[in-house]
Amino acid sequence: MLKIQIFMRHDLDPELVDLLEKIDTYGNMEICGPMVILEEYDPDAIPADIRKIAREIERIQSVYERVGWPWVAREVLEGNAVIIDGKLHYRRRRENILRKEVEEKAGRLTDKQFKLALDAATQEVIKIAAQCAIALKRCGV
Numbered sequence: 001m002l003k004i005q006i007f008m009r010h011d012l013d014p015e016l017v018d019l020l021e022k023i024d025t026y027g028n029m030e031i032c033g034p035m036v037i038l039e040e041y042d043p044d045a046i047p048a049d050i051r052k053i054a055r056e057i058e059r060i061q062s063v064y065e066r067v068g069w070p071w072v073a074r075e076v077l078e079g080n081a082v083i084i085d086g087k088l089h090y091r092r093r094r095e096n097i098l099r100k101e102v103e104e105k106a107g108r109l110t111d112k113q114f115k116l117a118l119d120a121a122t123q124e125v126i127k128i129a130a131q132c133a134i135a136l137k138r139c140g141v
Helices: 017-022 043-067 070-077 094-106 111-138
Strands: 004-009 028-032 035-040 081-084 087-090
Touching (some): 004 043, 017 028, 017 043, 035 043, 070 081
Antiparallel strands (some): 081 087
């Protein structure tokens, strides 16, 4: 079987290069200094993988250019912070705290189990809130 190697230059800050390793490609991908080496056995998969890599490089570079520092860019790219009106705002970690508390009582949960539990709990909260609203209306509040 024929192996095709594609070399792509990324020009990312060295502190952000490891973010490229999270890209899910059909072929094997390796980061070597300023190059991304893509090894493909299926020629039909090459364009899709190149687009994925290029989009991720553009996304990382765009955030880095907006914030100016690699460690700040990492916070934004990893979802720990957002930029609003040119200012960095850290997100609260309520879901992690909530998950920890739920898992203390229910045991370890997969992401899917946790999401389903939160969805079910949200529906119950809506139902209880609606019943409280009806009761308050009856009391003239």
